[in-house]
Amino acid sequence: MTIHVAESRTVAVPLEAAYDRTLAVPLTDIFGHRHLAMPSIVRVDDQRGEWGEAVGQTRTIRTSDRGSLTETLTELARPHRFGYRIDQIRGPMRPLVHHLDGAWAFAEDGSGTRITWSWEITPSSTLTVPLVALIGRMWHGYARQALASLDAILTG
Structure with missing residues (x-):
């Protein structure tokens, strides 16, 4: 069984620019806040090159609750979609979430x-x-905050 969650926001930026700039924004800029039990992202390690160069690219995400996660790009479909898997979860989420x-x-x-x-x-x-x-x-509140941060970055 999986649990699906999603949030959306419309930004005043053309499609290709929104895709390219979202992929390139540092995670700490989008997720520099915590929301309830959802931690902020404090840094990213082990990333080689620009994020979004190729499917299979990985990086380690460090969170404010001393957790870490491995992110692997699974899909790049410019300018419509990019996907990723989070696994190798360490910290408070480890006993709860497989991936x-x-x-x-x-x-x-x-x-x-x-x-x-x-x-x-x-x-x-x-x-x-x-x-x-x-x-x-x-997660919904966390996502709304992240999308608001992203909107400010993309339109600022």
Whole structure:
């Protein structure tokens, strides 16, 4: 069983620019805030080259709760979508989440671009499903903050 969560926001930026600039923004700029139990990102390690060069590229994400996660790019479909998998989870989320598959999708929306960020969360066991569902509910506020930060970066 997976738990699906998604949030969207329309930004006043053309489609290709929204895709390219989102992929290039440092994670600490988008996710420099915590929301309830969702930690901020404090740094990224082990990234080689510019993020988004190739499917299979990896990096280690460090979070404010002393956790770490490995992110692997799984899809690059410029300018409409890029996807990734988060696994090798360390820290408070480790007993709850086996892995998650995330995606950023981009679609023309009037004179701007609708950006949708989504996660498919795979719990570590059937026993953790209720707690992972709670994390999913908290994620919506985290995602709204992240999309607002991204909007400010893209339009600033």
